[in-house]
Amino acid sequence: MNVAFFDRDGTIIEDYEDHEWTNVYKPVFIDGAIETLRHIQKQGYKIIIITNQYLINEGYISYEQYDVVNNRMLRVLKEHNISIQEVFYCPHRRDEDCRCIKPNVGMIEQAITNYPDIRLNHSFIVGDSRVDVDLATKLGIRGYGIRVTNEQSNVTLIDAISDLQSIINKYERS
Secondary structure, X not given: OOEEEEOOEOOOEOOOOHHHHHHOXXXXXXXXXXXXXXXXXXXXXXXXXXXEOOOOOOOOOOHHHHHHHHHHHHHHHHHOOOOEXXXXXXOOOOOOOOOOOOOXXXXXXXXXXXXXXXXXXXXXXXXXXXXXXXXXXXXXXXXXXEOOOOOOOOEEEEOOHHHHHHHHXXXXXX
């Protein structure tokens, strides 16, 4: 199974300053996100969301609030015929030293445990932060950083999520 691992906040839906999340209950989709997810799905990729939610254990939001935002996002995606294989999230504080907070590989390991047919060498990660591209580098798979990059050859800088559509088309033809 080829997987497109997507970060959530700042990649699919809007991100906010930590303290602003306290009042967020409805996801606002980033321009081009829905169309890009649909396009990636049509290319044969399964979509898995991996998201750091340190806001939970740092006290900015509750598990219930996370669930409300996430379920609303999933409902809108389903209405657009986008199937999300699963959402993995890390609720731990940044200083808890857990295995799942990106750029650690714990959420990817959970995904591989749940879906042992994942072919990492045919998969990729998309995100808007350094931890997303660092995770791609740690795993040695393709990474796409939205306005963020590193010096590794497996990471491509893109300006917006919608840029991913033409890049994936070129990759699939090669």
